[in-house]
Amino acid sequence: SAVISQKPSRDICQRGTSLTIQCQVDSQVTMMFWYRQQPGQSLTLIATANQGSEATYESGFVIDKFPISRPNLTFSTLTVSNMSPEDSSIYLCSVEIWDSAYNEQFFGPGTRLTVL
Amino acid sequence: SQQGEEDPQALSIQEGENATMNCSYKTSINNLQWYRQNSGRGLVHLILIRSNEREKHSGRLRVTLDTSKKSSSLLITASRAADTASYFCATDAGGTSYGKLTFGQGTILTVHP
Numbered sequence: 001s002a003v004i005s006q007k008p009s010r011d012i013c014q015r016g017t018s019l020t021i022q023c024q025v026d027s028q029v030t031m032m033f034w035y036r037q038q039p040g041q042s043l044t045l046i047a048t049a050n051q052g053s054e055a056t057y058e059s060g061f062v063i064d065k066f067p068i069s070r071p072n073l074t075f076s077t078l079t080v081s082n083m084s085p086e087d088s089s090i091y092l093c094s095v096e097i098w099d100s101a102y103n104e105q106f107f108g109p110g111t112r113l114t115v116l
Numbered sequence: 117s118q119q120g121e122e123d124p125q126a127l128s129i130q131e132g133e134n135a136t137m138n139c140s141y142k143t144s145i146n147n148l149q150w151y152r153q154n155s156g157r158g159l160v161h162l163i164l165i166r167s168n169e170r171e172k173h174s175g176r177l178r179v180t181l182d183t184s185k186k187s188s189s190l191l192i193t194a195s196r197a198a199d200t201a202s203y204f205c206a207t208d209a210g211g212t213s214y215g216k217l218t219f220g221q222g223t224i225l226t227v228h229p
Binding site: 004031043044045048092094104106107108 | 158
């Protein structure tokens with residue numbers, strides 16, 4: 001398994017501002033993922049962040065709105081830019097761990113974002 | 117896009133009873149994973165079942181997978197109040213989508229003491 005931490009755990013932000021969310025893993029991992037969970041909804045994948053390459057975004061998500069950094073194998077950041085109330089969600093990072101040929105994914109505790 | 121559908125959307129039972137949640141999906145998969153989420157917090161990984169497996173057990177959890185019907189079920193036996201949470205299935209299609217999970221809508225389980 002993996003121990004994943006996220007900062008901040010929650011924040012309340014004003015419309016038009018940006019927030020950067022950090023994700024730290026206790027071991028080196030190749031693939032990291034960012035998900036969004038809107039209120040009362042399930043999780044939707046935003047992008048995949050691999051170290052040494054540009055993040056790849058899912059349909060409906062763009063780099064200008066959600067820039068991602070992956071400077072090394074244990075850390076990643078997601079920025080929510082020019083926020084609006086519709087960005088109020090829980091943002092979660094996850095990592096994939098190979099254990100005896102099983103590729104399980106483990107999630108961080110999430111960042112609860114409220115945009116006023 | 118979300119391909120997982122779960123039922124029921126909500127399930128309310130008494131402590132000690134069994135809880136069964138179902139998940140259906142639309143495309144072929146490499147594996148299917150079940151997660152628990154307490155009160156909008158992070159997800160806890162429960163169990164992974166691969167496409168060539170039909171059943172797996174972990175403690176009080178039993179997961180089945182029927183790839184011909186594109187469905188899976190999660191059974192929690194002898195439920196406890198602490199099992200109260202939302203449960204999600206997530207599929208990994210493999211191939212070019214390797215590692216990208218598609219989540220179902222989730223089942224909200226309430227276990228009454």
